[in-house]
Amino acid sequence: MASASASPSPSPSARRKVRLLTAAWPGRREPHRGLFVSRLAASLAARGFDLDVVAPRISPGDERREGAPPIVVRRFFTGDTPGRRLKQHAGRPPLRVLATYAAGALSAALAGGPADLVYAHWVLPMGVVGALAAARLGAPLAIHLHGSDVRRYARPGGPLGLAARLALRRAAAVLAVSEDLAAFAREAGVPDERLRVVPLGVDVRLFRPPPDDASRAAARRALAIENGTRIAVFVGDLTADKGPADLAAAIDRLGDGFRAVFAGDGPLRPALAARPRSLVLGAVPNEGVPALLAAADVFCLPSRSEGAPVSVMEALACGVPVVATPVGAVPDLLAPAGRGRLVAPGDVPALADALAACAAGPRPAPARELDIERRADDVVQALETALAPGRGGRRA
Numbered sequence: 001m002a003s004a005s006a007s008p009s010p011s012p013s014a015r016r017k018v019r020l021l022t023a024a025w026p027g028r029r030e031p032h033r034g035l036f037v038s039r040l041a042a043s044l045a046a047r048g049f050d051l052d053v054v055a056p057r058i059s060p061g062d063e064r065r066e067g068a069p070p071i072v073v074r075r076f077f078t079g080d081t082p083g084r085r086l087k088q089h090a091g092r093p094p095l096r097v098l099a100t101y102a103a104g105a106l107s108a109a110l111a112g113g114p115a116d117l118v119y120a121h122w123v124l125p126m127g128v129v130g131a132l133a134a135a136r137l138g139a140p141l142a143i144h145l146h147g148s149d150v151r152r153y154a155r156p157g158g159p160l161g162l163a164a165r166l167a168l169r170r171a172a173a174v175l176a177v178s179e180d181l182a183a184f185a186r187e188a189g190v191p192d193e194r195l196r197v198v199p200l201g202v203d204v205r206l207f208r209p210p211p212d213d214a215s216r217a218a219a220r221r222a223l224a225i226e227n228g229t230r231i232a233v234f235v236g237d238l239t240a241d242k243g244p245a246d247l248a249a250a251i252d253r254l255g256d257g258f259r260a261v262f263a264g265d266g267p268l269r270p271a272l273a274a275r276p277r278s279l280v281l282g283a284v285p286n287e288g289v290p291a292l293l294a295a296a297d298v299f300c301l302p303s304r305s306e307g308a309p310v311s312v313m314e315a316l317a318c319g320v321p322v323v324a325t326p327v328g329a330v331p332d333l334l335a336p337a338g339r340g341r342l343v344a345p346g347d348v349p350a351l352a353d354a355l356a357a358c359a360a361g362p363r364p365a366p367a368r369e370l371d372i373e374r375r376a377d378d379v380v381q382a383l384e385t386a387l388a389p390g391r392g393g394r395r396a
Contacts, residue, residue, distance in 0.1 A: 015070070016387065018049045019115040019133065021105060021126040023149075025055035025073060027062055032286050036200045036310045036372075037121055043376035045070040049383075052115065054108045056101065074112065076104035098125045098153070098160065109133040117142060117387055123164045124149040131167040140172040142386045144198070144379075145181040147307025147328050154184075165189065173386035175379065177308035178329030196382045199308035199329055201375035206287065207317040209366055210294040219295035223261060223279065230258045230359040233296040233320075235289055235311040236303075238266030238280075243302030243325070243345065248275045250302075250352035258355070260300075263292055293318040297359035303327055304345050316367035321358040323351065338364045 020041060024034025034055070041051050050070045057075040066073040078101055102125040109118070110133055119142045120130030127143040134141035154164040165188040168174055174190045175198045176182040182197050210216045225231060232251060236242045244262055251260040252275065259277050262269075263284040273280040284292065293299065299315035301324040308329035315322050316333060322340035324330045334340045338361075341354040 015048050015050050016116045017114065018044070018051050018383070019109055019112055019118045019130075019137070019139070020051050020053045020121070021109060021118065021130050021133070022053065022055050022121040023101070023126055024121075025053060027058035029059040030283075032283065033058065035286055036202075039203060039372050040200055040376060040379060041071055043372060044379065044383075047376065047380050052112045054105055054112070056104070074108050076108040078104055101125045102129050105129045106132055110136055115139050117383060119383065120144065122146050122149045123167055124153050124160055127167040127171070128163045131170045134170070140386045141167075141170055142173040142175065142383055143168060143171045145174065145176040145185060145307070147177065147181055148305060150181065150184055151305050171386075173382045175382050179332060180328060181307065194385075196378065198375060198378045198382060199313070199333075199370075200310065201370045201372035202310060202313045202317050204317050204366075204368055204371045207290055207293070207314045209319040209363075216294050219291045222291065223295055225259050225261075225279070225295075228257075230254075230297045230356075231261055231295055232258065232298050232300045232323075232355055232359065233261045233263070233292050233315075234300050235263045235284070235292070235314070236301065236309075238262060238264045238268040238272060240268065241304045242266075243304060244268055244272055246302040246346060246348055246351055247300050248272055248278045249348045250300075250355055251275075251277045253348065253352040254356055258359070261292060261296075263289065289314060290318060293320050296320050298323055298340075298355055300324065300351075300355060301330070302343070302345065302351055306330060308333070313367070313370045316364070317370050319363045319366040321361065321364055323354045323358055333367075336364075336367075338362070339367070340364075 022034060022037050026033055026035055026038050045051060053073040055073055055075060056078050062075050064075055106129045115137050118130045118134040118139050120126040121144045123143055123145055130141050154161040168185055168188045168190050174185050174195050176185055177199045179197060182195055185195055234244055234247055238244050247260050251258045262272055262280045265283045269280055272278050293315055299320045299322045301309055301312055303325055306328035312322055312324060312333055325345045326342045340358055343350040343354050
């Protein structure tokens, strides 16, 4: 939902029709999936865009059509593995998996009627699908780069890497959530006048520091952790590439004065739950995360690969120091002094030292510049550039 500071909604005749293609969108079974995209969509709707969202189904019971204008969601079907994200298709050829997604997404994208703009999140497969759909619809294309798909699949010289680069060159506007992804776009041939770095933001009305010490003490009591114990919070998938095992090992190294709290699910959950100083909560609704951050002395994301991690932004918006690895946009997010520390992936001793230092130090000022409404203004500027005459595809 847009804040009161958002621009007033234009008249219906002035609203632009956007076909938004995304590899992740919230569903009944997983309301947190792709939440940052749906938040951005709500902000865009408040700024004069009617969004026809094309997204994969998450569970077999998902309806093909959800919502009502200005945001309508049409789910495409992905074969016999609904709900499984691209990175969870271990053992299956990436080209085959992406082709399955792309076929369903393209069919849904073309079934929605005319559009003024095609706006794709993630270049593989949605940016490639978006390029095909935009050509068929006679509409300009914008692509928002997020990172994981590029690093996993878009190898130079490979067919997926070639497809990604061709789609980026076709786009009238390319948005990247980090400087390193912007560099990837430049290497692919995207000129600077079509490129903009726009990390997605967070709802700073929800993610903010606790109002007082009593609220923070109550959040800690809710976790049933001994008073005086330092708490490191992790929010994310419990998978090897996110590094939760490194956090658990670092906390064990620090001893009884520290606990790790994991909010998330995944294959490492049983092993983490067996660690003596780790508390595994499972998946936590997004509205429950601020209470965890209120209890935290430090937030930790020791990941191997990221774009611009929303979990880090949420912690910074709440004024929690962050210990993370220098991947994706994380160094940019931690660049202001006092926000946290960077450690090399897999360096458990350094991770333990950084956690101890940040947990004992002062809390940083909340990062209010990460407000999703400010980011939405930047996205609108990029989309307006793509919609300008002569910037890629004729207007539908």
